[in-house]
Amino acid sequence: MPAAPSYPIERLTLENGLRVVLAPDRSAAVVGVAVYYDVGMRSEPEGRTGFAHLFEHLMFQGSTNVEKMAHMRHVQSAGGVVNGSTRRDYTNYYEILPSNALERALFLEADRMRSPRITTENLANQISVVKEEIRVNVLNQPYGGFPWLSLPPVLFDTFPNAHNGYGDFADLDSATVADAAAFFDRYYAPGNAVLCLCGDLEVEPTAELVERYFSSIPARPTPPIPDAGEPDLTSERRQSTVDSLATAPAVALGWRVPDPVVDLDSYLPYVVLAEVLSEGDASRLEQRLVRRDQAALQQAAYLGLFGDPFDSRDPVSMTVQVIHPRQVGVDTVLAALDEEIDRLATDGLDDGELRRVNARIATQLLREADSVHGRTLRFAAYELVHRRAELLGELPGRLAAVTADDVAAAAATLRPERRAVLELLAGGTG
């Protein structure tokens, strides 16, 4: 396993509670600025599905000193890229820029942390935009939202874990400016955020700039982290849904896995297991389901909703999803899958398999770390969720320490009676 480059991390906390992570690396004239707020889909109250994401859109609609469209323009006209996203446990905003624009990005993020400009007109406009986003990604798309929107309600019972985080149109349409103001007040306090600066920066002067722009934002109480805990399944749950646009059926399975934050050591074998099962041509499911049995057109196994195993709090699931030909029944797919999982649990890994899988994992981790963009977002997410930006640098070593027995033991927990199964029936005619 090659040594990953080591990235020094500096921290400070402002008096208003804003946590700041500085990760200097002067090798390219690029800097990343990310603000992660500790509010995500799991924080949404009932009747307000999709609100965290809608609010993310509103944060781009201007602030006290920044007109609508101007945030994007100020970043882009400095040669930078800018975006935001909403996940289960956080909402993030970031800019990746030539390093001469660092101060500008701090100004822009501070201005909207202080007071976004939310008007009736902007709210109505962004409700329309978000509905178009849902149409293009879910409603008008074969396999739209499968399985990230459709599997959680089978696997989970409580509202925070099970509800539609993109939002029901009725909830989106009834959102008000007052709701947005209350949401901002409650969740966008400086003490509820992590600011991460990564790349071409000097620590001391940058810390001073952060103080200058952010320290005068008044402190507000921070909300408790939502309690999303719920018990594991004790018997298999199985549901089906019809996708009228899909021509090939699919199935998704979800299992609960150990708490990634409080019990990372127990969680890591599942990360390796997902690689063993599904990553690349040599993987177990690719070899068995796709190549040998021709029982699958595509397969994937992963942790978390959106593919980063380390950016979610408990409860987290391991998902296996398979798109299969019409002529192959779902039970054939499940039987082959169970057989492969049993084989792993019983016989363990083949000679050299762990070494090869580790080489792949190392390559992927290094490749992600090569970009300031990738590093900025991961440092910030790991600081917010794990309170340890350093996790990024430690992962190669910690994953390499997972043993073949650990992987087999993890596979042994993927029993049918602990899983939720969602079948997607293909209603499309092509």
Add this chain to the structure above:
Amino acid sequence: MSVLPALGPSRSARRPATAERVLESGLRVLAVRRAGVPLIELRLRIPFAGRAVSHRARASLLSSSMLMGTADRSELDLAHALQEVGTELSVSTDSDRLLIGGVVLRAGLASLLDLLAELLTAASYPSSLVDGERQQLIEHLQMARTQPDVIARVARAKRLFGEHAYGRVLPGLDDVAAQTATTVRRLHRDRVQPDGSTLVLVGDLSLARTVDAVERVLSVWSPGAAPVTTAAVPKPAVGPALLVDRPGSVQSSLRLAGASCVRTDPGYPAMQLANLIFGGYFSSRYVENIREDKGYTYTPRSSIDHRQVGSSFYVDADVSTNVTAPALLETRYELGRMATLPVGQDELDNARQYALGNLALSTATQAGLAGMLSGLAGHGLGLDWLAAYRRRLLGVTVDDVFEQSRTYLAPAKLITVVVGDATAVHPDLAALGEVEVG
């Protein structure tokens, strides 16, 4: 604290050290040292145009079957050998080229080059596996054809390029069904060959040693048939808007298209900026109008697509069914404004800074630089061209942008394709001009 901070002095990027050699076989090797992380990115680009209609089908089956083993290795042995050095190779084709890409741990480069040589000279395409893959490919193509974006791209390419090879986005199902291991092997023998191909390696490598190693290892790869040249693209025949019926569709996919000047054209820097100002980035007129003002769409954008023998200008938006005609009207209005009125100096300056900054960001990683250089290499361009291009962007004036916009963004010169619920959208679309349902 209420004033936008000015930009500090910019740090110019260092030009990476490179080595280049054209081997006896005609293969051009380009190595670039960029340490960063201990990895090396690899891109092998092989010219792969073909005249026959069935060529795309054969090429697709070849690319999805290439990793199914060699004379000395089974499919699984090959997959293990690649995995051992941290690699997953991808093989893909389009109407212009075959591309083999991957990334490898620094210490595994020698092994990867050996495996690449083995693949290029002895990929075996076992009949039983190719037969299975053919069926999978057909199913994947059927799945692709249910995606609105694919339906729209297929219709747009046909309208824009007609019978030219670029008019076919996906291979035909019947053509795929007619391919066998034998036809794929023959295609490999004739066309997977070094003359005109480019191998780009970017990463934590030693330049001289790497180029020497490539020359030594790939000397076994010898020329086959001469690359096929693609005919020039026809001038688009604009005609009425094409409406492709997708009953029940909750959105309409608007797709406009026309020609663009090519990357090496003296007017291209101005064309790139015209595209940005119109709809090529978030801070553009198109996004401001139909997304941030009207709320018609999440995804308005314009782009320039460079192919081997021609470049195209594209406008895309997926809009709610009930605003299809109004969205098309605004699209044409903004295009018309570009073509008949000069842009503001501030718009030009913003777009220029974005273009310069984006070029720097997108080439700041090993993977980004490798992708960029491989794409440019297909047109005989490289780092020198990129450096000169940055200077050319600095010289673009408002008049230059106006000239490109009049030539390429004028709505009268663009074809229009709409994929959506024809019953719902046809009457309003017809109010804007002639519509043909196809």
